[in-house]
Amino acid sequence: MSAAALLAGTSLAACSSDGSGGGDSGDNVISAFNTEPQNPLIPTNTNEVGGGRVVDLLFEGLVSYDTKGEISNAVAEEITPNDDATEFNIKLKEGKTFSDGSPVTANSFVDAWNYGAASKNAQLAQSFFEPIEGFEAVSEEGATETELSGLEVVSDTEFNVTLSRPTADFPDRLGYSAFSPLPESAYDDMDAFGENPIGNGPYKLGDEGWTHNESIQLVPNEEYEGEQEPKNEGIDFRIYSSMDTAYLDVQGGQLDLMDYRVPSQNYGTYESDFPDSNVNQPAAVFQSFTIPERLEHWGGEEGKLRRKAISMAFDRDEITETIFEGTHTPAVDFTTPAIEGGGEELENGDVLQYNPDEAKKLWAEADEMSPFSGSLDIAYNADGDHQAWAEAVTNQIRETLGIESEGVSVPTFQQIRDDVTDRTIETAFRTGWQADYPSTMSFLTDLYRTGAGSNDGDYSSEEFDRLIDEAGSETDEDKRAEIVHDAQNVLLEDLPAIPLWYSNVSTAWNPELKDVEYNWKSVPVYTQITKN
Secondary structure, three states: OOHHHHHHHHHHHHOOOOOOOOOOOOOOEEEEEEOOOOOOOOHHHOOOHHHHHHHHHHOOOOEEEOOOOOEEEOOEEEEEEOOOOOEEEEEEOOOOEOOOOOEOOHHHHHHHHHHHHOHHHOOOOHHHHOOEOOHHHHHOOOOOOOOOOOEEEEEOOEEEEEEOOOOOOHHHHOOOHHHOOOOHHHHHOHHHHHHOOOOOOOEEEEEEEEEOOOEEEEEEOOOOOOOOOOOOOEEEEEEOOOHHHHHHHHHOOOOOEOOOEOOHHHOOOHHHHOOOOEEEEEEEEEEEEEOOOOOOOOOHHHHHHHHHHHHOOOOHHHHHHHOOOOOEEEOOOOOOOOOOOOOOOOOOHHHHOOOHHHHHHHHHHHHHHOOOOOEEEEEEEHHHOOHHHHHHHHHHHHHHHOOEEEEEEEOOHHHHHHHHHOOOOOOEEEEEEEOOOOOOHHHHHHHHOOOOOOOOOOOOOHHHHHHHHHHHHOOOHHHHHHHHHHHHHHHHHHOOOEEEEEEEEEEEEOOOEEOOOEOOOOOEOHHHOEEO
């Protein structure tokens, strides 16, 4: 069944309303592109954008980020560190509730963080709790301990956090969805809760809820009191298997809002197609592909030589110019220029420059260790419009190195993420990252630190880990930037992922929408958008 057929069914949901906010006509419901979430909508088990878009609107954390990435307290009244940033006293605002009317308390956070950190629950965001004292005891394989010793409830509205090492930017991370509170009812049946989550954010699930592979209907949460109060009657996330279909639906008036970008075949026309409702601006998005070290020929020194050869075997400038038509910028690091301190050229950055002679030389050195056989294939999700660049990159790899190399299509983002998460994928695969919190550390800690939840290539470097820990404890921002700089040079030497380019927000929307703005992490500010 095509996505267009599926959407014919969801258009009725878009025209309905439970009258919970902003009026009762349904004309102010915004329909928006999405992909099927990988997992039930549990904050600590959601690390991809299909689920992340929804979770971010269902839950609100201790702090929040405004459109520019500035941080302010949300559920937190005060977050007070000690002198060396190892202890934090957190006080909550009075009267906060979940959408079912139950109170948001200190236990709502402490229990949720314990759940996310405990090994037995196998949550994808487990590593986010690594700085908290007691993490090793709850996270080791087979652990029976389930409570972090660094969390102490003082009262219904106050708790203390003790960290295992100084982490000056710990409060900055607390707006990421992994640190969201959960109601007591969640623990009765977490899987069932994830199908019908109850949050404390600006929206709640509507009567239509989550219809898998079709839509997720959100309506305003009438219990919500905060800075993100919705100005529309709801968001109808429609699940697409093709961005091309989604773009045609926006052109046909059947969908209001695309993803942060249009399909690659429309890069040259979307601004003229939608002259008064488009944007092209830097985004907090980094694109790459990962070659796991566990694959034959890609581990140890041999693998390091081959990754460098691959990285220098294709021309990022040519591909971004011919395929992306000014909407992407060749990467020079592992972060993004959209965030302060990111996108700067580094000493070891030569490996990101097209250099076919050096690529051949490095590949030959690797072959002397162990002659290569097989094909370097790059898997990508077909519902994300990655075929064109994957074919361009693998074509150039073939031409430069004289080896077999192909782009391999996987039908859905959910499927490829399952294969990557389960470690069953047997090829290189597309990777990318949208910042969780406004810091270059969000691109490094969560992807490349040993054991991090999104470290898809299982990279491990004692030197990189040491530098990341040192950066996290550094309170002087200039000194922290220098340490991050050194950590990125380690990555450029090892290439746990092959950096490709930075994406822009390059997209279009229904011209009837008002106040469309993309925030610091390249996501529409859904709450402020209205229609008619």
